[in-house]
Amino acid sequence: EAGVVQSPRYKIIEKKQPVAFWCNPISGHNTLYWYRQNLGQGPELLIRYENEEAVDDSQLPKDRFSAERLKGVDSTLKIQPAELGDSAVYLCASSLTSGPSTSYNSPLHFGNGTRLTVT
């Protein structure tokens, strides 16, 4: 099966500019996650979707970050405007779950990420 596809792989922008990341999950996976991974650290959840509904966005900095998952398949994550501290790897993951009580029972399948550098 095809894995989680993310684009672009790398992005370099100046601060205050907008940037967008795209993710296509594994076919049939209803749950999609966006994580941010800072250098030398583990991934931290930004937002989790079950189908097209954002069920956990408590860690998403809503003043500058936004996400959407129209039609419950692929997803975009946007930052506007970007700040120096946003430099990180942005990972998308997907899994098949049957509701919030079974969230994270199944392994997450990760894409290769987008490495963002803000200068």
Added chain:
Amino acid sequence: AQSVAQPEDQVNVAEGNPLTVKCTYSVSGNPYLFWYVQYPNRGLQFLLKYITGDNLVKGSYGFEAEFNKSQTSFHLKKPSALVSDSALYFCAVSFSSGSARQLTFGSGTQLTVLP
């Protein structure tokens, strides 16, 4: 507070020797425990998980992990290390939060297998 700790930032082991990567956790209720591996410039790959049942869990690439409830640990092990095992390893714990579950990753352990 729910947390997971990987006490070693770096583990070095000679090829052919056994390896252990440590993980401890602090959660209330029944934790679900995972190990993931990350190769350079790649996403995380699932290795193994513990949900319930046998405390010794076997996973991909010859790795195994033992759930120890009394010590709140879930150490990753392999009897004979390969140079190709060199990578960044993450422990993760899933815990109940209301009607849903949350997942927290450790900070990672860089494993280097020396030829």
